[in-house]
Amino acid sequence: MMQNEPKNIIVIGAGFAGLSAAAYLAKAGHSVSVIEKNAEIGGRARQIRTDKGYTFDMGPSWYWMPDVFERFFADFGYKASDFYTLTKLDPQYAIVFGKEDIMNIPSDMTGIARLFEGLEKGAADALKSFMSEAAYKYKVGIEKLVYKPGLSLLEFADIDLIRGAFRLQAFTSLSKHVQKNFKHPQLRALMEFPALFLGAIAQDTPALYSLMNYAGLALGTWYPQGGFGQVTAAMKTVAENAGAKFITNESVTGFEINNKRVSKVITNRGSYEAEGVIGAADYHHIDQQLIDAKFRNYDQAYWNKRTMAPSALIFYIGVKRKVQRLIHHNLFFDEAIETHADEIYKNPQWPSKPLFYVCCPSKTDSTVAPAGHENVFILMPLATGIKDSEALREIYFDTIMTRLETYCGEDIRSAIDYRKSYCIADFVADYNSFGGNAYGLANTLRQTAVLKPSIKNKHLQNIFFAGHLTVPGPGVPPAIISGNVAANQLLNYLKN
Structure with missing residues (x-):
């Protein structure tokens, strides 16, 4: 076979990582097919469209690190604005510490510095x-x-990295770093909150990840008009324009192996010849369920020892009038974060006094709800692998709504004309999600870079992994990067 002849490549899963990998592999001239078990592409960023006129983003709702999105599109000769319109949010978000104790985060650093100085003398400096x-x-x-x-420590033998190792603070916790700089509890809460996007508490997150404070505060919080479905649709278009094909409503069930290579990908409908595979669906599911035991990267004991990012209880709610006090992003920190974090990571259980997040995109986007209505997305972080039931969902719906209505000073429940819940069982059913996780693997010190599950299968030469259970970690921008990194690893293999 000629070295430059197109190879058949199968990408499993059409979330952000799979979309990214497919686009790069197709651009390199290969014949790429993306197999997705659900009816729609997008993975956790799928959308619900209701007959009442609501469009709900099912998962991601924070558009941070816009440069990563732009870098992806630029690699194919596009800009994000060729596909969707971004709105910069001002305020970026509100942190609710109490009914009359709200911190609105300005969209510019001058305003943020003024906010800091107002709470703590010297905090602006x-x-x-x-x-x-x-x-x-x-x-x-x-x-x-x-x-x-993340395949070898030698990757990090870079003169700039070595010179800057101390400044990168990979071995200090984010919590210690924040507390060294700020004394006011609300400023500490603000600066530690991005750790939640990394799937861990600030005490267990390396201070390296204060880079997320820069991403969130300095680069701004954005919103793609029409919701995150516009972003996944754009990436699908980029991949299709490069030649990739998408197959939906089809589940991968296994592989045919020859000479330590995957030769066929088996599905519930048939099989596909494969000279390369990107596993962009749940890594644990592929490793433990689809690959024969002798070819697996890890055993179940390894996976059981991983620190998982949280799952989530989510409510998608349509309200047939405006809710005055909500802005686009609202973080309810009106209970102790330490207690909720303990009930996620240390003593897994349904939370006694939960923190939660409310997104109201209809404040920014008139297309996601009927005129005069509100689109409300509520998310409560939750431990993975615990019991999920309709009865429990109902209890927490009432708990959260009581607090939300008290804060807003109005009855919301009587105006609800659409409601759907989503929790651990749904993450497992829809995404084969390990433990029902919503975000992937926590970015703790012991699960960073080479210490994450390997992007490469150790026994099979032509299968590589992408997504939030491998490098670089949880979140939308890291998933896009993961697809790029996995695609490059497969391309390097195919050249040899």
């Missing part, structure tokens, strides 16, 4: 120093770290 370090970490992180496959 501390913020300037903190953000300067965070900007350095972001630059090094994005340029030097996150696009590495």
